[in-house]
Amino acid sequence: MNLDDYESSLQIFEEDELIKLAQKLVSIPSYHGLPNQEKELAEFIDKLLKENNIDSYCVEVLDGRPNVIGSYGNGINEDKSLILNGHLDTVSVENMSIDPFQGYIKDGKIYGRGAVDMKGAIAAMVMAILLIKRANIKLDGIVHFTGVIDEEYWNYGTKHVVENGPKAKYAIVGEPTNLEIHNGHRGLEWVEISVKGKYAHGGTPEKGINAIAKMNKIITEIQNNLLPEISQRVHPIIGPALLNLGLIKGGTQPSTVAGDCTLQIDRRWLPSESSILIIDELKEIISKLSKEDPDLKAEVYLMRDESNKIGFPPLVCNQSSTIFKTLEDANMRVLKKCEVSTFPAWTDGGILNHAGGIETIVYGPGQLSSAHSEEEFCPIDDIINACKVYLYTILDICQ
Ligand SMILES: [Zn+2]
Numbered sequence: 350m351n352l353d354d355y356e357s358s359l360q361i362f363e364e365d366e367l368i369k370l371a372q373k374l375v376s377i378p379s380y381h382g383l384p385n386q387e388k389e390l391a392e393f394i395d396k397l398l399k400e401n402n403i404d405s406y407c408v409e410v411l412d413g414r415p416n417v418i419g420s421y422g423n424g425i426n427e428d429k430s431l432i433l434n435g436h437l438d439t440v441s442v443e444n445m446s447i448d449p450f451q452g453y454i455k456d457g458k459i460y461g462r463g464a465v466d467m468k469g470a471i472a473a474m475v476m477a478i479l480l481i482k483r484a485n486i487k488l489d490g491i492v493h494f495t496g497v498i499d500e501e502y503w504n505y506g507t508k509h510v511v512e513n514g515p516k517a518k519y520a521i522v523g524e525p526t527n528l529e530i531h532n533g534h535r536g537l538e539w540v541e542i543s544v545k546g547k548y549a550h551g552g553t554p555e556k557g558i559n560a561i562a563k564m565n566k567i568i569t570e571i572q573n574n575l576l577p578e579i580s581q582r583v584h585p586i587i588g589p590a591l592l593n594l595g596l597i598k599g600g601t602q603p604s605t606v607a608g609d610c611t612l613q614i615d616r617r618w619l620p621s622e623s624s625i626l627i628i629d630e631l632k633e634i635i636s637k638l639s640k641e642d643p644d645l646k647a648e649v650y651l652m653r654d655e656s657n658k659i660g661f662p663p664l665v666c667n668q669s670s671t672i673f674k675t676l677e678d679a680n681m682r683v684l685k686k687c688e689v690s691t692f693p694a695w696t697d698g699g700i701l702n703h704a705g706g707i708e709t710i711v712y713g714p715g716q717l718s719s720a721h722s723e724e725e726f727c728p729i730d731d732i733i734n735a736c737k738v739y740l741y742t743i744l745d746i747c748q
Contacts (some may be wrong), residue, residue: 350718350741350744350745350748351744351748352449353519354481354484354486354744354748355481355740355741355744357484357486358480358481358483358484358740358744359480359737359740361422361480361483361484361677362736362737362740363433364733365529366476367472367473367476367732367733367736368399368454368729368732368733369383369470370460370472370475370476371452371459371464371727371729371732372452372459372467372469372471373393373452374390374393374394374452374463374468374471374472375451375452375459375461375462375463375464375468376450376451376452376455376461377389377390377450378442378449378450378462379438379439379463380439380440380441380442380462380463381438381440381441381501381502382441384413385413385414386414386438386498387414387415387437387438387496387498387499388413388414388415389730390437390494390496391407391416391417391437391498392407392415392417392492393494394417394419394437394471394475394496395407395417395419397475398417398478398479398494401479401482401483402482403419403420403421403478403479403482403599404420404421405417405418405419405420406418406421408509408513410497410498410499410505410506410509411498411499411505414498414499415498416437416495416496416497416498416506416509416510416529417437417494417495417496417497418493418494418495418510418515419475419478419493419494419496420491420492420494420515421478421481421482421488421491421492422487422488422489422491422590422747423487423488423489423491424490424491424541425489425490426489426490427490427516427518428488428490428518429488429489429491429746429747429748430490430491430492430515430516430518430519430746430747431466431477431490431491431492431493431517431518431519431520431521431672431742431743431746431747432493432494432495432510432515432516432517432519432520432521432707433474433477433492433493433494433520433521433523433739434465434495434497434507434510434520434521434522434523434697434698434701435467435468435470435471435474435494435495435496435497435522435523436496436497436498436499436500436501436506436507437471437496437497437498437506437696438498438499438501438502438506439462439463439466439468439501440462440466440501440721442462442645444723445462445713445723445724445725446723447460447461447723447724447725448460448461449461449462450462450641451573451662452464454729457728457729457730458597458726458727458728458729459695459726459727459729460724460725460726460744461725461726461730462725463560463725464715464719464724464725464726464727465525465715465717465719465720465726465727466524466525466713466715466717466719466720466721466727467523467524467525467713467714468727469525469714469715469727469732469735470523470524470713470714470715470735471523472730472732472736473498473523473713473714473733473735473736473739474494474502474736474739475494475522475730476736476741477568477736477737477740477743478492478494480740481609481740481743481744483596486744486748488743488747489595489616489746489747489748490660490746490747490748491515491517491693491747492743492746492747493515493517495507495510495515495617497509497510497697498737499744500696500697503654503657504659504661504697504700506697507697507700507701508659508704509628510600510705511659511700511704511705516705518707518708519671519672519707519708519709519710519746520672520698520701520702520705520707520708520709520710520713521672521676521710521712521715521739521742522696522698522701522709522710522711522712523711523712523713523714523735524694524696524698524711524713524717524747525713525714525715525716525717525719525720526690526692526694526711526712526713526717527688527715527716527717527731528680528688528713528714528731528734528735528738529686529688529689529690529712530665530673530676530677530680530687530688530689530690530710530712531689531690531691531710531711531712532586532665532668532673532689532691532710532711533584533586533587533663533664533665533666533691533692534587534663534664534691534692534693534694534696534698534699534711535587535588535590535591535617535618535619535663535693535695536616536618536619536620536622536660536661536662536663536695536699536703537616537617537618537651537661537695537699538615538616538618538624538627538651538653538660538661539613539614539615539616539651540613540614540616540627540628540631540649540650540652541611541612541613541614541649541650541651541652542562542564542567542611542612542614542631542647542649543609543610543611543648544560544564544567544599544609544610544611544612544645544646544647544650545560545608545609545646545647545648546558546559546560546561546563546607546608546610546644546646547606547608548605548606548607548608549605549606550604550605550606551603551604551605551606552604554606556606557606557608558606558608558644559606560599560600560607560608560609560610560740561599561600561607561610562607563610563638563642563644563645563646563647564597564599564610564647566610566611566638566642566645567570567612567634567635567645567647567663567689568594570634570637571592571594571631571634574627574634575592575630575634576592577629577660579592581589581649582619582621582622584619584620584621584647584665586665586666586667586691587612587619587663587664587665587691588691589619590616590617590619590622591615591616591617592614592615592616592617593614593615593616593617594612594614595614595615596612596613597610597611597612597613598610598611599611609696613652614631618663619663620663620665620703624651624660628649628650628651629648632649635647635648635649645664656674659685659700659704661695661699661700661704662699662700662703662704663699663702663703663710664692664698664699664701664702664709665702666702666708666710668689670708671708671746672708672709672710672742672746673708673710673731675741675742675745675746676710676712676738676742678732678741678745679737679741679742680738681744682735682737682741683737683738683741684734684738684740692711693717693719694717697711698709698711705708712734712735712738713735714727714728714731714732714734715727715728715731715732716748726740
């Protein structure tokens with residue numbers, strides 16, 4: 350890359366403008382429950398990009414809820430294409446102990462809903478693109494900012510990007526990683542097992558079939574045989590597959606034989622696994638137990654809408670990947686250090702990587718522990734440094 354271009358972009362960088370932008374984004378509500386939840390924010394970013402002569406458009410994904418897509422570069426070389434992905438939505442503002450939308454600054458941090466998850470990152474991404482445009486730097490490749498809806502719920506925004514474009518070879522998802530490179534996370538699937546028994550009076554249990562007792566057999570089999578096998582599956586980057594028994598419900602009251610019981614499972618899966626495998630393994634347990642006990646009748650299914658084909662796949666990015674190496678260089682230049690880890694939660698990066706075939710890293714300002722919290726905040730220095738890292742990465746990948 351041309352380091353002079355990086356330096357000349359930095360020379361016109363006004364940190365104050367970036368901080369004000371982050372505050373402005375926090376001040377525009379985009380939480381679940383609002384009509385047209387993310388629309389005002391998408392339109393604000395669209396207008397800002399257009400005012401700076403950057404191609405931009407809003408595209409409706411769900412009723413009244415658009416993604417915003419901004420692009421800069423001539424795109425001659427498809428290998429030099431990069432997506433900077435940020436979700437526009439936030440979680441609800443209920444239970445916040447501070448003003449969610451003021452975006453006030455205290456002790457070097459911006460406070461408010463979305464400050465760290467992830468409007469600070471969005472401000473840094475947009476500003477990095479503005480700086481390159483203002484410095485009049487030409488790109489053979491292309492950088493796209495994709496401001497997406499619905500990340501906190503069903504991820505329709507990034508699914509729309511993967512299915513309808515823009516396309517790119519590389520991507521960064523700006524979730525809060527404390528400016529560490531996070532090059533993977535497990536996939537996520539919620540599964541429900543439903544046992545059908547037969548209700549009867551507790552005084553005549555022989556007339557009923559106790560669904561709780563039958564579910565107990567299934568749980569015992571999961572604990573004794575499936576869990577040990579799953580924990581043997583270990584990916585070199587993202588670690589072992591996981592299974593959590595998260596919720597159980599059954600019966601109506603103590604003196605009635607429980608006629609039904611449901612169990613909900615959180616399954617964190619590896620690229621070597623799949624949703625089909627996850628279901629099949631549980632079906633196998635049920636079929637084995639039903640043979641031993643014909644009264645045991647159970648069904649197992651994914652807890653997602655059938656129209657949601659992509660689901661929540663894992664993300665893995667090798668350290669030999671160009672995007673990884675570029676972010677490593679960028680971190681060394683900006684922060685003089687580089688930490689590598691994996692992301693503890695699921696992100697839109699799983700969709701970009703697994704379904705979109707895009708080499709993807711999660712990298713953003715602030716800490717995940719502050720996301721969704723009563724006093725959400727993002728350190729200003731992190732936002733500034735993230736902007737510099739994104740700037741370097743765009744120039745290195747797209748020039
Ligand atoms: Zn987030």
